[in-house]
Amino acid sequence: xxxxxxxxxxxGVDKTLLDGVRAFRxxxxxxxxxxxxxxxxxxxYYGKKTWELALAALLAGKNLLLAGxxxxxxxxxxxxxxxxFARPVWNVSFHINADAAYLVGTDTYDGSxxxxxxxxxWLCAAKGGFGVLDEINMAKNEALAxxxxxxxxxxxxxxxxxxxxxxxxxxxxxxxxNYGYAGTRDLxxxxxxxxxxxxxxxxxxxxxxxxxxxxxPAIRVKLRDQLVKLYAELERKAESAEISxxxxxxxxxxxxxxLMEQGLASGDALEMCVxxxxxxxxxxxxxxxxIAARFPADLARSDVFET
Ligand SMILES: Nc1ncnc2c1ncn2[C@@H]1O[C@H](COP(=O)(O)OP(=O)(O)OP(=O)(O)O)[C@@H](O)[C@H]1O
Ligand SMILES: [Mg+2]
Numbered sequence: 096x097x098x099x100x101x102x103x104x105x106x107g108v109d110k111t112l113l114d115g116v117r118a119f120r121x122x123x124x125x126x127x128x129x130x131x132x133x134x135x136x137x138x139x140y141y142g143k144k145t146w147e148l149a150l151a152a153l154l155a156g157k158n159l160l161l162a163g164x165x166x167x168x169x170x171x172x173x174x175x176x177x178x179x180f181a182r183p184v185w186n187v188s189f190h191i192n193a194d195a196a197y198l199v200g201t202d203t204y205d206g207s208x209x210x211x212x213x214x215x216x217w218l219c220a221a222k223g224g225f226g227v228l229d230e231i232n233m234a235k236n237e238a239l240a241x242x243x244x245x246x247x248x249x250x251x252x253x254x255x256x257x258x259x260x261x262x263x264x265x266x267x268x269x270x271x272x273n274y275g276y277a278g279t280r281d282l283x284x285x286x287x288x289x290x291x292x293x294x295x296x297x298x299x300x301x302x303x304x305x306x307x308x309x310x311x312p313a314i315r316v317k318l319r320d321q322l323v324k325l326y327a328e329l330e331r332k333a334e335s336a337e338i339s340x341x342x343x344x345x346x347x348x349x350x351x352x353x354l355m356e357q358g359l360a361s362g363d364a365l366e367m368c369v370x371x372x373x374x375x376x377x378x379x380x381x382x383x384x385x386i387a388a389r390f391p392a393d394l395a396r397s398d399v400f401e402t
Contacts, residue, residue: 099136099139099175099178099179100113100116100117100179102139103146103179106141106143106146107143108143108146108147108150109147109150112147112150112151112154113150115150115154116150116154116179116180119154119180119265120180120181122265123181123182123223123264123265124181125181125182125183126183126222129183129222129224130183132183132184132185132224133177133178133181133182133183133184134174134175134177134178134184135178136171136174136175136178138171138306138310139171139175139309140168140171140172140175141168141298141299141302141303141305141306142168142296142298142299142302144296145172145293145295145296148291148293149161149172149176149293150179152291152293153176153180153267153269156264156267157267157290157291158246158267158268158269158270158289158290158291159176159267159268159269159270159290159291159293160231160269160270160271160272160282160287160290160291160292160293161173161269161270161271161272161293161295162271162272162273162274162292162293162294162295163273163274163294163295163296164273164274164295164297164340164343165273165340165344165346166344166345166346166347167295167296167297167298167345168295168298168345169271169273169295170227170229170271172295173225173227173229173269173271176225176269177225177227180225180265180267182223182224182225182265182267183222183223183224183225184224184225184226184227185215185216185218185219185224185225185226185227186215186227186229187215187216187226187227187228187229188229188230189228189229189230189231189233189234189235189238190233193234193235193238194235194237194238195237195238195240195241196214197214197238198214198215198216198238198241198242199213199214199216199217199241199252199254200212200213200214200217200254201214202256211254211257216241216242216245216252217252217254217260219262219266219268220245220252220260220261220262220263220266221260221263222263223263223264223265223266224266225266225267225268225269226266226267226268226269227268227269227270227271228242228268228269228270228271229270229271230271230272230273231270231271231272231282231286232272232273232274232281232282236283239283239286241253242268242286242289243285243286243289245262245268246268246286246289246290247289250262250266268290270290297330297343298345300323300324300327303323303326303345304319304320304323307319307322307323307349307352310349310352311352311356311400313400313401313402314352314399314400314401315398315399315400315401318394318398318399321389321390322348322351322352324389325348325385325386325389325390326343326345326348328385328389329342329343329369329382329385330343332381332385337381338373338378338381338382339373339375339378341372341373341374341378342369342370342372342373342378342382344369344372347368347369347372348368348369350367350368351364351365351367351368351369352364352399354367354368355394355396355399355400356396356399356400357396358395358396360392360393360394360395361390361391361392361393361394361398361399362390362391362392362393362394363392365386365390366383369382369386370382370383370386
C-alpha cells in the first residue's frame with residue numbers, strides 16, 4: 096500500500112518503524128489467493144503517536160488491544176494496519192453466539208464426508224493473517240479460553256480431534272474494546288495480559304482538520320474550523336461532565352457534513368447527527384446551545400461548500 100506509506104511518511108511517523116514494516120512485507124509476501132483479503136482502506140487513521148505505538152508492538156510480535164471510546168478510529172486503524180503490513184485480515188465479531196467452534200472451526204458434513212470447516216482464528220493462524228477481534232470484551236469467557244495459547248508465547252491453536260497447529264510467524268491479533276458503552280464489560284486479566292494495550296485518544300484538532308478536508312475537499316475552511324472547534328467544545332463539556340458523551344461522536348459530526356452536502360440546512364443536519372444522539376431533553380438543549388453559538392441554523396450547501 097504505497098499511498099498509505101507515503102501518508103505515514105508525511106505524518107512524520109518514525110522512519111525506523113516504517114523500515115521495519117517494509118522489511119516485514121518483504122519477508123512475508125501475501126499468497127496470491129489471499130490478496131482479496133488485504134484491506135484497501137478508504138480512510139486513513141490520523142494520529143502519529145498512536146501509529147508509532149501500534150507499529151512498534153506489532154513489529155515486536157505482540158498482539159494489540161485498542162481500547163477507547165466510541166468513534167475513535169479503532170476499526171479504521173485495524174484496517175489500516177492490515178493494509179500497511181499487507182496481511183489478509185479476518186474479522187471476528189463476538190456476537191452472543193460466538194463460541195469456540197465458530198472461532199476455531201468445527202466438523203461439518205458436506206453430504207458425503209465429515210470435514211473440518213476452519214474458523215477465522217484457525218485461518219489467521221494457518222495463513223499468516225491479522226485477526227481483528229472486534230469488541231472482544233463482549234465475548235463469553237468460554238469462547239475466549241481457546242485463544243489463550245494462541246495469544247501467548249506458545250503461539251499455537253489446539254483443535255479438538257485434530258492436530259495442534261502453530262501460528263505462522265507473521266500472524267497477529269488486534270482486538271478492539273469500547274469502554275463507556277452500556278452493556279460492555281471489562282476484559283478478564285488473563286486475556287488483557289496477552290496484549291499490548293493502546294489507549295485510543297480522541298482525535299487531535301489539527302488531525303481532525305486534515306481528516307475533514309481529505310474527506311470533503313470542497314468544504315469551506317472557515318466552516319471546517321468551526322466544526323472542529325464545536326467538536327472540541329463538546330469534548331470539553333463531556334470531560335467536565337456538563338453533558339454526557341452521547342453527543343461526542345465523530346461519526347455524527349462527519350455524518351452531519353455529509354447531510355449538508357446533500358443540501359440539508361446546517362441546523363437540521365446537526366440536529367439529526369449530533370443533538371439527537373442524546374435522548375435527554377435537557378441535555379439536548381445544552382448541546383443545541385453549544386451549536387447555536389457557532390452556527391446559524393440556516394446555512395445552505397453553498398455556505399458550507401465551495402462548489
Ligand atoms: N484518529 C482518527 N483518524 C481517522 N479517522 C478517525 C479517527 N478517529 C475517528 N475517526 C473516524 O471516526 C469514524 C469511526 O471510526 P471507527 O469505526 O474506526 O471507530 P471505532 O473506534 O471502531 O468506534 P466504535 O467503538 O463505536 O466501534 C470513522 O469515520 C473514522 O474515520
Ligand atoms: Mg468499532
